[in-house]
Amino acid sequence: MTALSALPRPRARLRAVPTVVWMFLLVPAVVEIGMVFWPALNSFYLSLTKWNGLGAAQPVGLDNYRQLFSDEVFRGALKNNVIWAFGFGGLSVLGGLALAVALNRPRRGVSLYRSAIYLPMVFSLAVTGLFWRVQYQPDGTINTLLGAVGLGDFERQWLADPDTALYAVLVAAVWRQVGYVMVLYLAGLKGTDPTLDDAAQVDGAGAWQRFRFVTWPQLRGVNTVVFAVTVIDSLRTFDIVWAMTQGGPYHSSELLSTYMFQQGFTFLNLGYASSIAVVIFALAVVFIITYLVRATKQEVDT
Amino acid sequence: MVQSELSRRGLLAGLGGLGIAGVLGACATGNDDSSPGASSTTLTLQSSLSDADPKAALTKVVAGYTKTKVTLNTIAIETFRAQLPTYLNSGNPPDVLTWYAGSVARDYASKGFLLDVSDLWRGNGPCAGYSPALKELSTAADGKQIFVPTSYYWWGVFYRKSAFQQWGVQPPTTWDEFIAVCKTIKSKGAAPLTMGTGSTAWVASGWFDYLNLRINGAEFHRELLAGKHPFDGPEVKNVMDHYKQLLEYIDPKGRSYSWQDAVTPLASKKAGMYLIGAFVTTALPATVGDDLDFFRVPIIDASIPVAEEAPTDGFFASAKSRNTAGAKELLSYLASPPAQQEFIQVSKSSNLPTSQKVDTSTFSPLVQKGIKMLNESAAITQFFNRDSSDQMQTVADTALTKFLDKPKDVNSILAEWQASAKKVLAS
Numbered sequence: 175m176t177a178l179s180a181l182p183r184p185r186a187r188l189r190a191v192p193t194v195v196w197m198f199l200l201v202p203a204v205v206e207i208g209m210v211f212w213p214a215l216n217s218f219y220l221s222l223t224k225w226n227g228l229g230a231a232q233p234v235g236l237d238n239y240r241q242l243f244s245d246e247v248f249r250g251a252l253k254n255n256v257i258w259a260f261g262f263g264g265l266s267v268l269g270g271l272a273l274a275v276a277l278n279r280p281r282r283g284v285s286l287y288r289s290a291i292y293l294p295m296v297f298s299l300a301v302t303g304l305f306w307r308v309q310y311q312p313d314g315t316i317n318t319l320l321g322a323v324g325l326g327d328f329e330r331q332w333l334a335d336p337d338t339a340l341y342a343v344l345v346a347a348v349w350r351q352v353g354y355v356m357v358l359y360l361a362g363l364k365g366t367d368p369t370l371d372d373a374a375q376v377d378g379a380g381a382w383q384r385f386r387f388v389t390w391p392q393l394r395g396v397n398t399v400v401f402a403v404t405v406i407d408s409l410r411t412f413d414i415v416w417a418m419t420q421g422g423p424y425h426s427s428e429l430l431s432t433y434m435f436q437q438g439f440t441f442l443n444l445g446y447a448s449s450i451a452v453v454i455f456a457l458a459v460v461f462i463i464t465y466l467v468r469a470t471k472q473e474v475d476t
Numbered sequence: 477m478v479q480s481e482l483s484r485r486g487l488l489a490g491l492g493g494l495g496i497a498g499v500l501g502a503c504a505t506g507n508d509d510s511s512p513g514a515s516s517t518t519l520t521l522q523s524s525l526s527d528a529d530p531k532a533a534l535t536k537v538v539a540g541y542t543k544t545k546v547t548l549n550t551i552a553i554e555t556f557r558a559q560l561p562t563y564l565n566s567g568n569p570p571d572v573l574t575w576y577a578g579s580v581a582r583d584y585a586s587k588g589f590l591l592d593v594s595d596l597w598r599g600n601g602p603c604a605g606y607s608p609a610l611k612e613l614s615t616a617a618d619g620k621q622i623f624v625p626t627s628y629y630w631w632g633v634f635y636r637k638s639a640f641q642q643w644g645v646q647p648p649t650t651w652d653e654f655i656a657v658c659k660t661i662k663s664k665g666a667a668p669l670t671m672g673t674g675s676t677a678w679v680a681s682g683w684f685d686y687l688n689l690r691i692n693g694a695e696f697h698r699e700l701l702a703g704k705h706p707f708d709g710p711e712v713k714n715v716m717d718h719y720k721q722l723l724e725y726i727d728p729k730g731r732s733y734s735w736q737d738a739v740t741p742l743a744s745k746k747a748g749m750y751l752i753g754a755f756v757t758t759a760l761p762a763t764v765g766d767d768l769d770f771f772r773v774p775i776i777d778a779s780i781p782v783a784e785e786a787p788t789d790g791f792f793a794s795a796k797s798r799n800t801a802g803a804k805e806l807l808s809y810l811a812s813p814p815a816q817q818e819f820i821q822v823s824k825s826s827n828l829p830t831s832q833k834v835d836t837s838t839f840s841p842l843v844q845k846g847i848k849m850l851n852e853s854a855a856i857t858q859f860f861n862r863d864s865s866d867q868m869q870t871v872a873d874t875a876l877t878k879f880l881d882k883p884k885d886v887n888s889i890l891a892e893w894q895a896s897a898k899k900v901l902a903s
Contacts, residue, residue, distance in 0.1 A: 228562075229565070312729040313729070333674065333732055334674055419675075420675060440557075
């Protein structure tokens, strides 16, 4: 009975919306379709063509995609993107969560720590890149510090060495992201019920048990947000790599996004670049849909 | 966040939109062409000179042009480079644009985008007195001139006179002397050569270009860059063997530096020499001043005519300009000796004027020496990217920076270079 009476209600509410409101909604909808969805659809079409920005695009079928998978730079970039997604996602989530838990309880000076950790977030990624590039210079802070503590053997040209370049950029990106994830988790922790924690403590649960079985399950909502944000952020990473290495030395820190930019805007292979864009889009969609489906399923189950 | 991912794609399609707008524009204005009175009275000059000094200089030069109103649009160079085909192909393109001479300009000419300016090169035209090398550089495949060069610069091995005195070395003229100088400087505890190949990997092509010019000559070099010879052939292998001899003398920290960063060791005498363009003077502290000097890259094979790199900048006009007569007049003004002189002086560059009528006696001794060196050269090349394309340059950057790290893998690197170059040329 309740289910039956609940059904017609949304429709009734829809009908109750005055036409004028629909008209107002139409404007942003048209803008959204014209400026976002239509260009995005266009890039699917472009990915099936060869186009240098001049004249008409020549349709080439799936040639671009075939070329992609025999392109070593693309495969390297794909591999780097996987490393990046796990490294960037894993480290910033773990770091952010640990910091949030550590700084959750009110203590003297805790807000100072929180602000200090969040501070890098106010810099743009390009500025972060420039800042870290200076630290990584051959005579920069990092090598000087290593030398000062007797670890001179570990000194290297972080950004010029193909073995370390990607990870050096990763550290810089995580340094900035960690504060953001921390703030998200701090907000989540504020939403947890402290009495549950107290009750568990009275029952003799240890700190780890309380976190794992009492706090963590209450953070599910935040986790969804953090996961989505992290996956999207890691797939769209571009500026910091471009500012620090431009994908070099010799493509060793190339990501899909930097390779797409180079193909599209430096070489004007717009068709080929679009096919890379489509791959990025597909990856993002697959990740996010899988996760959202799982997350909503869990919510329904419980 | 999703939006920013999409907006990049939006840009791609936006380009398409521009193209369509261009076509529509062409339709809408198709009738105007019949009535001469409707030809636009304002000229547009699209400029890629976005650095402060050159921008100020061009603004000043353009302000001195009174015949027609000129709108100067300055666009950041990377955007300009990417959008240039779109500018030229649009229905109402900018009338005059800054860019480079050589194969880049020829490429656009072959697509029919550039205005034939041959009459500026004939009779009393402003370019009539320019050197034959410049004329050849500004000539398209069909024999018409499509470019107006206004300034160029030279490349050389720059050093500090006081540092050379301190180390007791003389500017070398042959390869063996050069290696000996490197050895001496190294024994004094300084890096003989500095080279910023970190964020500006193209600097590594400087030595490649010069060694190829000295060993195989300018003709071969141009043909190699046009894809007529393989990069993994014996000629290039020989070039790399010479390059390999330099590696132990190049400051390894340069791999992390940009070309500007790599100037610092030269200025502080921690490094001895730097093969770079004359634009190096803009990155040097004023205290170095007259202490800076340069020498010609040493001769390796005396039987090869001496060639130098002299990248040439200037202007071209759109074939679709609505006011071709006005565009040509503006080009003539920009090429005139007073305009050239004013531009070079206000931009504080070490560029050389293309017009021989410019009074260069007030220029610094360094610039005078540069002019003299180029005048004594048998052939002039541009630079790797200008003699080929941006995409070929990136392929070369990958190969050369890898070579700097792993000189032992030279054979596989050259094979990879050839494979990538072939792919680029086929696309």
